[in-house]
Amino acid sequence: MPTVFDQFTHRTTDVTAQLAALDIPLTTPARPPADLNPADPWASNYTAPVNRSTLAWCTAATMLADHHHTGIDRQVLAADALLRELGVRGLAQLHSDFCAGAPIDYRFTPCPYCSGIGEDPTQPACEEVGCAPWLEFAGHDHPCPVCHGDDYQPQWIAEERMTELEELLADAIEERERRASLRYRIRARLYTGRRAPNGPTGDGTPR
Structure with missing residues (x-):
C-alpha cells in the first residue's frame, strides 16, 4: 500500500x-573558479x-x-x-x-516541498541538518525547511478566515453608517445655516 x-x-x-x-x-x-573582478559587485x-x-x-x-x-x-x-x-x-x-x-x-496553502505534511520529506539524519547531539536519539521530527512545520488544515483555517471576514465586514458596515450619519448631520447644519438669514421667522413672516 x-x-x-x-x-x-x-x-x-x-x-x-x-x-x-x-x-x-x-x-x-x-565550473572552473572564475577570477573575481573587485570592481564588479555582481561577479560570482x-x-x-x-x-x-x-x-x-x-x-x-x-x-x-x-x-x-x-x-x-x-x-x-x-x-x-x-x-x-x-x-x-x-x-x-x-x-x-x-x-x-x-x-x-502554509496553514491554508499546501507547501510545494512537503505537500503539507509539515516534515522534511527527505527524512534526513540529524547530522545532516545539524541537530544538537542530545537530540539524535530522541526520535524527534525534522520540520520542513520551507513551511517550517506549519499545520496544513485548510478546513479549519478557512472557517477562521470566514469568521474574521464577517467581523471585518460588520465593522465596515457600522463605520459606514456612522460616517453617513455624521455627514447627514453636517449637511443638515450647513443647510440650516444657509437658509436661516432669509428664511421665515417664527410667525411665518419673512425676515
Missing part, C-alpha cells in the same frame, strides 16, 4: 525521467555542482515549469541557480515571488 512519502519518490522519478528523455545530465558539471564564482535528482531541485523545476507553462527543459538553468544560491529554503522565496512577493500562509 503506497505511503504519503511515495508521492515524493514519484515527483523525483517523473522529473528525472523527463531529463533523461531530453538527454539533460542529472548533475551539472563543476559559484562552482558547486547541482544534483538535479534531488527532491528540492525537482520541486523547483516543477514549480517554475508550471508557473511559466513551459517544459522542464526550459527551467533547468533557473532551478540550478535557485538551488545554488538559496538552497532548499529558496523554494519558499520562489513561492512568494510567484504571488507577487506576498507572504504564503
